[in-house]
Amino acid sequence: MPDHSASPALEIHALRKSYGAKEAVKGIDLSIQPGEFYGLLGPNGAGKTTTLKMVVGLLRPDAGSISVFGVDTQSRGVEAKRLIAWLPDEPMLYDKLTPLEYLEFVAGLWGIDATHAREEAEKLLTRLELWDHRDERCEGFSRGMKQKAALAGALIHDPRLLILDEPLTGLDAAIARQVKDLLLERARAGCTIILTTHIMEVAERLVDRIGIIQHGQLVAEGTLDALRQQAGRSGGTLEEVFLDLVATRGAA
Amino acid sequence: MLPALRPGSLPWLLRHELRLSFRTKRNGPWMIAGSIVLLLMLHGIGIMSAFGFAKMDLPTSALHLMLGGAGLFTMAMNIAIALQLLVNGLYTRGDYDLLLSSPLSPRVILPVRLMGTWIALSAGVLIFTAPFINGGALIVSWRWLVGYLTLPTLSLITLSFSFLLLLGLVRVLGPRRARTVAQVTAGIVGIGGALAWQLMNMKGGGSGERTRAGMETALKLADTPIALAVRWLGAAMAGAPGALAILLLVGIGGFTAICWFSGPAFLRLAASTGAADTSPRRHKSRPMGLRVRGRTLSVLLKEWRLIWRDPALLTQVLSIGLMIVPMGFSLHGKTITTTGNALLYMGWLVVPPSLGLLAGAMVWLAVVAEDAPDLLGTAPVPRMQLLGDQLLAAGLPSLVILSAVSLYLLPAYGMAAVGIWLTGVLAILLFLLLDMRQAPVEGGRKAFQKRYQGNYLTLMAELLLALALYGLAFLAVWASPVWTIPPLLLAIGLAVAALLTQPPRAAKLG
């Protein structure tokens, strides 16, 4: 067993990816410590999803290295995947399965202990107010309900690194609140969380540290205060700081 | 430059529709070359049958009867396809939400959508009939060219009818059951048509003899009232001016009337199909809650549930395997002498290729049309193991049926049953390999019927493969099961090589 605790939760070095001639990620370096809650921000098409998909093993990097708790994701993919959960921006469920059956399937894939999975499923579904819908097919769910079911699937195997792509997009205020509370709770329990979002308020309230990606490069990184300094401002909301940074760094 | 069309007008929307349908085609050089070869081959057959036809010198009444019968048959088959196309469009939505929320009149949207479907339908018919029409025009009479007018008109009538049928089904059954019933009906019409076609071929003898027998029946029937109607249709198809004029009038008039009068009904239909998926379907609650199974079992259960709970999909999948069953009917009553000197009905020989086709359909669903590739892609399981589970899920049902059939035959036919089993295993293996590499189509598993779109080479390859497997089954039963061993070893080698060097790409994996 490698000692996971000594290494960063995520370490990315000189990561690159092109789709044909289009360079989506142009050399990103990133280091995230265990227990950190990290927010990835950037304009549409900046390369956020592409970067995260390489981390979770859905895309093969053209160059660079990624390691999760010291485990190299390219040479020891399966071992790394055991530590990670991925929530895509569009919830992907099976229309004809119920949430409980979906969780059963996830539990089967991750090989989770039966008793633990059963308790965890009940806890998560109750917590996300899906318990009453546990025997209904997902085809009838609203977007928010699907997102919550997918989130339950991501959490049921107790990931040490939780990666979420725009988890709060399209959720109503009450559901968004449930999800945010659940994420903060996980973070406090020691789970490392990375999320992308376009909602500045989310980034401001939830995350410890923010990275801003633009044109496939990390253009700024730090706490909100650090970012304010980089933008040469003494105050201001994250939105103002973000727009400033994107305007100046993007042009450079 | 295209002429400037008034935005929102019918021609403007039609141009948009046609542009979309042409863009989805994938026209690689291989596709074009393959299509040309296929077209030339079909024209060869068309010209040859035109020569045969010219020699027969049919009396007009019999000719009209046969033409009319062929027309009716085409229409019946087209109902199946038209229903599928309409249901696919309406229920998978695509751009319906955009169109219907726009200020365009349903009297523009409906005819354009239907015309798009009509063009697809007519093209499908003409691809296979054009070589015969051209052959006839070249050898018999230029008047055969009227087929280019009558066949699309028949498609138009079929489409109008199918549309009304769908409207009626939705009104009576509600949107969700209507969808299932329409798809199952389409499947049954399709299978029934194929069976009927084969039943006509059931009478023994060569094709010349069969045609003569058909002609005699036709002459005998020529004056019954039903036959008069069929003859009238045949006359229209042969280009008799009066009948043709009426056919055109019915086709175009009916279509226009439907477009004009069912605008509001169409809006309601589209609105209800948009909501068809939202009523919750419950499954029995288990008191103990979640049950954890091993990985392989989880995958099997998931794949099978997803197909089993979707009756429309299930019929479509099963009808793939059934498509080749009619071959068995054409062999009805014919036997071959097996290695053990027993007499085996040749119909059994279609079992291996049909089960292969079934496995191919299943693997497309399991591997290519996976709904949650991100979940599988991030699961801590080596890709090959997961693929192995999916292949098992796809192949196991076919293997079970195959084994049951072989066991049933075993006591009476001995080695011949073994031959059928071995050929079946080969068939399943080959179709699994072939179909797991198909390109994903938009719409995932719901687009099952569209998986050959722009993929006709694969379709042809599969039909040829099915035919070859039928031949191999013949050899295995007639000579010795040993004949299946070399191709089986070769296939296993190929499978291993293919999986090692180039695993199939998972859908949506950028």
Ligand SMILES: Nc1ncnc2c1ncn2[C@@H]1O[C@H](COP(=O)(O)OP(=O)(O)OP(=O)(O)O)[C@@H](O)[C@H]1O
């Ligand atoms: N499958 C693909 N094929 C080709 N290009 C792609 C593909 N996926 C993404 N791209 C391109 O790569 C770039 C980065 O895309 P990516 O999805 O990573 O952006 P993003 O930061 O997640 O944007 P958003 O905020 O809109 O989600 C974009 O320019 C996009 O056009």
Ligand SMILES: [Mg+2]
């Ligand atoms: Mg994105």
